[in-house]
Amino acid sequence: MEAGALVIIMALLVLFAFLGLGVWATVKVVGAAKRGVDRTIHQARRTVEDTTLKARSLGQVGVAGALAQLRLDLRTSMRATQQALHQGVRTDASLKESIGLFERLSAHGQELDDELKRLEQEPDRKRTAEALPDLRERVGKITQAADSLRWAARDRARRFAEDDLSALSEQIKMESGALRDWSREPVDDLAAAAAAWDATQAPGQGGRQPSEGQGQAAPGNRPQALDPAAPPARHPWQKAPRPESTT
Known part of the structure; x- marks a missing residue:
């Protein structure tokens, strides 16, 4: 009975664990979807606002x-x-x-953008016009700081890319030189082959020695004297002489 109760308890725990995991996964999916929707709405709103600002800057004066x-x-x-x-x-x-640093600068930029947005609805145009020089100066300071960070980051990335390209070019140059250095390879191979051949033919180094009695002609079987007029013995790899012309 106790074993059966223990099995039931373990099964319930596993079931609750799966249910909890499912709820957690659902919450994560819903949260990611909500963030995606919010990001899309924010981007669309920003695009509309930028388009409106461009139209105002070009179509309105003063x-x-x-x-x-x-x-x-x-x-x-x-x-x-x-x-x-x-x-x-x-x-x-x-x-x-x-x-x-940019996030701190961005807080100042957002504050200034909100102020400019409020001034667009300000009915007292005279006071707003008087504030324009100060507003231009503040905008210039923020944009100058932002531009400095942006160009510094781009210069750093370009410098790293140039250094990496220079190192890669040097490695490729060295590898190309190594691939073209074939002049010594055949000579070394031939020298090694000749040394191996000489080692096998030297006495006591694997060459065959004539056994006793070898090299002497057997009685009654003496070698015939060489005829000076007879043609020399030919090797198989020698080419046949060309026939002399009869004309």
């Missing part, structure tokens, strides 16, 4: 056009720097500190 141009310059610079830093940190971890 204070309204100046405010729209300031917001457009500020947002364009901040967005380009953010994109450059977040792309660069994927391959260069040292840019994390730069991202931290």
Whole structure:
């Protein structure tokens, strides 16, 4: 009875674990989907707002056009720097500190953008026009700082790419030289083969020695004297002489 109860308890625990895992996975999926939807809505809203600012900066004159141009310059610079830093940190971890500085700068930029947005609805155009020089100066400081971070990150990435390309080119040059150094290989092979042949033919180094009685003609079987007029013995690899012309 106790064993059966223990089995039931273990089965319930496993079931609850699976249910909990399923709930956790569902929450994660829903959260990721919600973040994706929010990001899409934010991007669409930002695109619409940027398009509106471009239209205002080109189509309106006076204070309204100046405010729209300031917001457009500020947002364009901040967005380009953010994109450059977040792309660069994927391959260069040292840019994390730069991202931290940019986030602090971004807080000032967001505050200034909100102020410019409020001034677009300000009915007192005279006071807004008087504030334009100060607003331009503040926008210039933020965009200059953002541009400095962006170009520094790009220069760093380009320098790393140039150094890597130089090292790779040098390695390829050395490898190409090694591949073309074939002049000594055949000579070394022939020398090694000749040395091996000489070693097998030397006495006591594997060469065959004539046994006793070998090399002497058997009685009654003496070798015939060589006829000086007879043609020399031919080796199999020698070519047959060309026939002399009878003309």
